[in-house]
Amino acid sequence: MILALIGNPNAGKTSVFNHLTGMRQKTGNFPGVTVDKKTGGLTLPDGTEATIIDLPGAYSLYPNSMDERIATDILCNRNSASYPALALYVADVNNLERHLLLCSQLIDLEIPVLLALTMTDIAETNGLHCAMQSLAEELGVEIVQVNGRTGSGITELISRIPAAKLRKSKRFSDTRSFAPQTVDALKKIFPDENDYSALLLAHHHQRFDFINASQKNEISRITTTGFNSLQLQVQETLARYEKITALLRRAVTQEKKNEQETFTEKIDKLLTHRVFGSLIFLAVLFFVFQAIFAWATYPMEWIDSGFSELGSLAKTHLPHGVINDLLTEGILPGLSGICIFIPQITILFALIIFLEDVGYMSRTIFLSDSIMRKFGLNGRSIVSLFSGLACAVPAIMTTRTITNWKERLITIMVTPLMSCSARIPVYTILVALVIPGDSSIAFFDMRGLLMLGLYMLGVFAALISAFVLKKIIKTNEQSYLVMELPSYKIPNWKNIAFTVFEKVKIFVTQAGKVIFIISIVLWFLASYGPKKAMGEAENIPVSLTNETLTQEQVNDIIAARKMQASYAGQLGRFIEPVIEPLGFDWKIGIALITSFAAREVFVGTIATLYSVGREQSDESILEKMRSEINPQTGLQVFTPAVVFSLLIFYVFAMQCMSTIAVVKRETKSWKWAGIQFVYMTALAYVASFITYQLMS
Amino acid sequence: MLPLNSLTLKPGKTGIIHSLKESHISPKLLEMGFLPGKEIRLLRTAPGGSPLYLDLQGHFIALRKDEAEVIVLKSGN
Numbered sequence: 001m002i003l004a005l006i007g008n009p010n011a012g013k014t015s016v017f018n019h020l021t022g023m024r025q026k027t028g029n030f031p032g033v034t035v036d037k038k039t040g041g042l043t044l045p046d047g048t049e050a051t052i053i054d055l056p057g058a059y060s061l062y063p064n065s066m067d068e069r070i071a072t073d074i075l076c077n078r079n080s081a082s083y084p085a086l087a088l089y090v091a092d093v094n095n096l097e098r099h100l101l102l103c104s105q106l107i108d109l110e111i112p113v114l115l116a117l118t119m120t121d122i123a124e125t126n127g128l129h130c131a132m133q134s135l136a137e138e139l140g141v142e143i144v145q146v147n148g149r150t151g152s153g154i155t156e157l158i159s160r161i162p163a164a165k166l167r168k169s170k171r172f173s174d175t176r177s178f179a180p181q182t183v184d185a186l187k188k189i190f191p192d193e194n195d196y197s198a199l200l201l202a203h204h205h206q207r208f209d210f211i212n213a214s215q216k217n218e219i220s221r222i223t224t225t226g227f228n229s230l231q232l233q234v235q236e237t238l239a240r241y242e243k244i245t246a247l248l249r250r251a252v253t254q255e256k257k258n259e260q261e262t263f264t265e266k267i268d269k270l271l272t273h274r275v276f277g278s279l280i281f282l283a284v285l286f287f288v289f290q291a292i293f294a295w296a297t298y299p300m301e302w303i304d305s306g307f308s309e310l311g312s313l314a315k316t317h318l319p320h321g322v323i324n325d326l327l328t329e330g331i332l333p334g335l336s337g338i339c340i341f342i343p344q345i346t347i348l349f350a351l352i353i354f355l356e357d358v359g360y361m362s363r364t365i366f367l368s369d370s371i372m373r374k375f376g377l378n379g380r381s382i383v384s385l386f387s388g389l390a391c392a393v394p395a396i397m398t399t400r401t402i403t404n405w406k407e408r409l410i411t412i413m414v415t416p417l418m419s420c421s422a423r424i425p426v427y428t429i430l431v432a433l434v435i436p437g438d439s440s441i442a443f444f445d446m447r448g449l450l451m452l453g454l455y456m457l458g459v460f461a462a463l464i465s466a467f468v469l470k471k472i473i474k475t476n477e478q479s480y481l482v483m484e485l486p487s488y489k490i491p492n493w494k495n496i497a498f499t500v501f502e503k504v505k506i507f508v509t510q511a512g513k514v515i516f517i518i519s520i521v522l523w524f525l526a527s528y529g530p531k532k533a534m535g536e537a538e539n540i541p542v543s544l545t546n547e548t549l550t551q552e553q554v555n556d557i558i559a560a561r562k563m564q565a566s567y568a569g570q571l572g573r574f575i576e577p578v579i580e581p582l583g584f585d586w587k588i589g590i591a592l593i594t595s596f597a598a599r600e601v602f603v604g605t606i607a608t609l610y611s612v613g614r615e616q617s618d619e620s621i622l623e624k625m626r627s628e629i630n631p632q633t634g635l636q637v638f639t640p641a642v643v644f645s646l647l648i649f650y651v652f653a654m655q656c657m658s659t660i661a662v663v664k665r666e667t668k669s670w671k672w673a674g675i676q677f678v679y680m681t682a683l684a685y686v687a688s689f690i691t692y693q694l695m696s
Numbered sequence: 697m698l699p700l701n702s703l704t705l706k707p708g709k710t711g712i713i714h715s716l717k718e719s720h721i722s723p724k725l726l727e728m729g730f731l732p733g734k735e736i737r738l739l740r741t742a743p744g745g746s747p748l749y750l751d752l753q754g755h756f757i758a759l760r761k762d763e764a765e766v767i768v769l770k771s772g773n
Contacts, residue, residue, distance in 0.1 A: 059727045095755055098729045233723040234716075241731055264756070265739070274743045366758045370744030379747075480721050480763055481747055482728055485756035 001050045002082060003042070003161070006071055006106070007090035008099050009057030010486045012118035014495055015148030016090050017054045020158070025502075037070075037082075038502075045159055053082050059098070061105045061200060062233050065403040069207075075109060076200050077210045078192065086112045086165045088157070093117040093130055093145075096252065100244045101237070103139075104172040108196035113141040114164035116157055120145050127255030135251040140169035149492065173239055175199050178232050185222045189215070199236075203229050264359075264487040272363055281367050284360075285386065288351050292344050292390050292421070299343035307336035325527060326520070334519030337598045338512040341391055342504060344421050348390040349503045352383065352398075353496050359488045369481055375463050376470025377414075378407040379481060385411070385462060388418030389455075392659045394507055396666055404479040410469045412666060413676050416659050417462040419455050419651060422599040426650050427454055429603055432622055434643045457651050461683065514658040518597040525568040526594065526605075533565035568593060582649065582685065583642040583692040585630065595655045602650075641695035645688040653684035700767040702741050702748065710737040711769040719766045728757055730767055 005020075007013045017025070021040025038054040055074065056067035063069040074082045087106050091099035106113050115136075123130065136143040142164040146153035175196040176183045186198040193201060205211060205219040223229075271277050315328045355361045361383065369379030377385075380402045387395035395415045402408035419427070428451075435446045528534070538558060563569055572589035579589055591605040606625065628637040654660070654677045664673040697714050698704040705711045713734045716722040729752055730736070737751040746761035759767075 059724075062723060062727070064724060098727075098755075101727060230718075230720065230723065234726060237723060237726040238731075241726070245731075262754075265751075268739070268749070268756075272740065272742070272749060274740075278743055362758070366742050366747055366749065369758075369760065370742055370746045478720055480724070481758065481760045482721070482724050482763060483747075483758045484728070485749065485758055487756075 001044075001048060001086075001165075002084045003050050003052045003086050003088055004055050004071075004074070004082070004084035005052055005088045005090065006055045006075075006102070007057060008059055008092070008102065010484055011057065011090045011092050011099060012148040013054065013057060013090045014499070015492060016088075016116060016118065016146060016154070016157075017052065018495060018498055019146075019148070019151045019154045020052055020088075042158065044161055046162060050161070052088070053084070058102060060102050060237070061109075062203070066400055072200070072204065073208065073210075075106065075111065076197055076204065076208065078197075079210060084111065086114060086161060088116060088161075089113050089141075090116045090118055092119050093123045094119055094126065094128060096130070096248055097241070097244055100139075100248075101240055103141075104240050104244065105196070107139065107141065107169050107172040108175050108194075109200075110169075110194055110196075112165050112167060113139075113169060114157070114160060115139070115141050115143045116146045116153075117143060118146055118148050121147060121149075129253045129255075131251045131253075135247070138247050138251065139172075140167075142167060173236070173243065175236070178236055178239075179227055182222055182227050186219065189218060199232075202227060203233070262487070267488055268363070268485075271360070272366055277363070277367055281364055284355070284364075288348070288386065289389060291347055291351060293424075296343040296347055296421075300340055303339050303343070304336065307332055307339070326523065329527065330520045330523030331516075333523075333601075333604070334516045334597070337519055337601065338508060338515050340600075341421065342508065344390045345394060345507055346500060346504050348387060349394070349500045350496065352387065353499050353503070354491055357489075357491050357496055359486045362483055362485050365481075365483060366485065373479075375466040376407065376410045376473075377466050378402050378404060378411070378479065379483075381407065381411040384415050385418055385459075388415040388420060388462075391420050391422070391507075392416040392418070392656065393662045394503065396659070396662050399666070404475075405477055406470075406473050406475040407479055409473065409667065409672065410466050412663055413469055413672065413679075414462040414466045416654055416656065416676070416680065417458050417465060417652065419458040420599075420656075422656070423454075423650055425600040426595075426602045427451055427647065429606075429622065429625075430643050430647050430650075433625055433638055434640050454647060454651055457648075461652060465679070465683075514661050515598055518657045519601075522568070522594050522597050522601070525571070526563055526566050526590075529562075529566035529570065534562060537561035537565040563590065581692070582688040583639075583645045583696065585637065588642075588646065592649075592653075592655070596657050598658075599650065599655055639696065641692050644695055645692035648691045649684045649688040651684075652680055652687055654680035697771050698769050699765045700736070700738075700748075700769055701761065701764055702738065702745065704769060705736075705738045707738050707740050710735055712736070714768045714770045717766045717768060721763050721766055725759075725763070725766060729753075729755065736767070736769075 005013060005017050017038065017040065020042055024042070025038060025040035040052045040054070042050045042052055044050055053074075055071045058068040058071040061072045061075065063072045074080050075084075075087075077083060089103050089106065091103060103113060103115065117130070117132070120130075132143050132145070142160050144153055144157045144160055146157055176199075179199060179202065182202050183195055183198045186201055187193055187195075190198065190201065201208070201211075201219060202223050205216050205223075208216075211219075271280060311328045311332045314332065315324065318324050318327070352361070355364075364382055365379035367379075368382045372379055372381050381399070384395045384398045387398055392415050395418070396412050399408050399411045399415075402411060431447050431450050431454075435450060538561075568590050569586070571593055572586040575589045575593075576584075576586040579592070584592070587606075591602045594601045594605045625638050626636070629635065630637050660673050660677060663676055664670055667673065699717075700711070713730060713732050713736055715732050716725055716730065735753060739749040739751055739756075741748050741761075742758075747758040748761065748764050750757050750759060750764075
């Protein structure tokens with residue numbers, strides 16, 4: 001049996017879902033769309049197993065965002081695999097008027113409803129009384145009070161499921177009366193539909209994918225005359241509210257209104273204040289930024305050293321050969337490349353979900369909407385851009401809440417320009433290469449300043465690109481922001497922990513897959529090459545110079561030669577003419593290519609290419625890079641011009657397979673992923689070219 | 697009858713909704729509870745004058761300036 005958990009956003013649905021299912025939940029995708037589908041198992045009192053689907057919050061069956069659409073698409077399609085036998089409708093008792101709107105629509109779809117009223121404790125404090133018995137009778141549904149915080153009422157909710165499922169509720173509105181001819185005509189073609197589902201079919205048929213093209217044409221023909229979707233929607237909503245208001249007048253009594261300012265109002269005087277609110281928001285941003293970098297450093301180091309320990313253990317204890325190489329040079333670095341991001345992503349998600357849970361997130365959207373709109377973005381884009389500082393993949397997934405397609409698309413297109421955490425190791429080593437450790441201007445550490453400059457450059461590029469895209473992309477869809485500012489509440493730690501865990505799990509399994517596969521492919525490209533060239537690399541004696549070399553140094557030189565002879569090396573040579581104007585040689589070319597797995601691979605590749613043993617520290621990589629001489633010119637390879645050119649390249653270039661994959665998935669086409677790749681690469685190329693030519 | 701904006705409704709003041717103009721946004725506004733006859737209070741506006749921070753009978757909602765203009769207030773508040 002399938003149960004759908006449904007309700008308005010901020011109704012307290014998530015806590016009810018967690019109480020109902022406990023750890024028995026999993027996250028997948030709704031077919032055809034990328035919205036996360038949360039399902040959970042539940043054992044009913046009679047022993048039968050039920051599946052609960054947590055439908056994304058919606059205000060009505062006239063959806064505006066991708067998330068909201070899910071509920072409509074499932075509830076209007078009786079043949080959907082997710083079509084529920086019963087809707088568990090969660091409503092905030094303090095705002096019943098609005099929360100009953102969608103509920104009344106479900107009743108008219110003839111879906112059995114079990115109504116769960118939440119936040120009754122708050123209602124009590126506010127002097128609001130709800131006569132549940134009379135409300136239940138008038139609506140014709142079962143009603144249970146639940147407390148999302150303590151979980152009281154959940155057992156009763158479960159026990160009422162079997163009865164509620166069988167209860168036949170009465171009709172709420174006469175939905176046929178809104179458009180009698182259309183409804184009658186549609187019911188002739190679709191005899192299984194009732195009045196309301198036929199009416200919704202008339203409204204939404206173009207978007208529904210469970211009816212075929214010829215059916216759509218037929219419905220379009222019927223709805224061309226005498227069917228004004230917008231007007232009818234207004235009519236229906238007003239008619240429903242009229243009934244709901246009358247019903248609540250009888251069932252709900254409110255003691256003399258408390259004229260005092262609420263807690264939320266008091267706090268918001270400060271938090272949404274034009275000046276102080278904005279300053280506090282900046283401080284919060286700075287705190288999150290700081291947290292991502294400072295707190296994550298230690299676990300990241302543990303993961304890094306843990307994997308290299310594991311690698312050297314495997315290398316020495318397992319028999320030598322291809323399998324060993326694949327494991328220690330392909331699989332383990334690949335896994336490490338995924339795991340290294342977990343601390344930052346976890347911290348980022350935890351902070352974002354915390355801010356969302358207490359109610360602050362909507363305030364940041366409120367504060368930043370007007371400035372973001374100037375750049376073709378939306379107040380909600382701020383969350384995505386900010387998440388982009390950790391990793392573009394989850395950041396792009398957060399754009400789903402942006403209702404306007406153009407604003408969402410622009411946000412997706414520019415988010416990868418925010419300097420993600422994978423760029424940090426690259427920036428660190430290159431910055432150290434051009435600026436001595438002890439240089440500072442006044443009190444500022446020069447290296448830190450240059451790092452900050454690179455971040456600002458990314459932000460600046462994102463905003464400018466957004467502005468340009470705003471001028472280019474055309475749309476008829478109008479942008480709007482109608483957003484609830486929920487009351488502040490004490491964080492529900494259990495919910496936060498649950499959600500963070502789920503999000504991180506999705507990241508690891510989805511982005512992780514791509515990073516993992518790419519790492520293995522790159523390992524293959526870097527370890528194999530044309531037989532002849534690879535053979536020469538290994539067999540030509542090393543000691544051409546008279547210096548005595550240790551065995552280790554000889555091995556390093558051979559490793560570098562093999563890299564040069566490998567397919568990756570061939571690729572590097574192949575692209576050398578293209579990157580030469582930027583000041584890059586073929587070795588840097590290889591590093592650019594391997595960066596596609598994850599940008600930080602740059603450092604490892606450079607280390608191998610300049611034959612630096614793995615066990616040596618960063619400083620020794622630096623030394624090696626500093627002393628590297630171009631054999632043709634006899635000059636230093638990493639001149640300031642080259643280093644700055646590289647830095648600029650890494651700020652702008654789209655070098656991440658996982659991001660390309662997620663953009664393809666979220667925009668449902670290769671087109672935008674392709675455009676993004678091209679524009680970012682072009683931007684990087686031109687900017688690097690200018691930098692190099694000016695500096696050299 | 698006046699469209700809702702920070703000139704017709706000063707921050708801190710309360711007005712009564714008369715109707716909604718015909719707009720693609722009006723069904724959405726109705727859904728959110730902006731119904732004729734309801735009291736509405738403007739708390740403040742964000743930097744840049746938009747969005748508006750509104751109190752609709754104890755529930756807070758943010759609307760952009762253009763969207764708020766769809767709401768028509770009864771005159772004489």
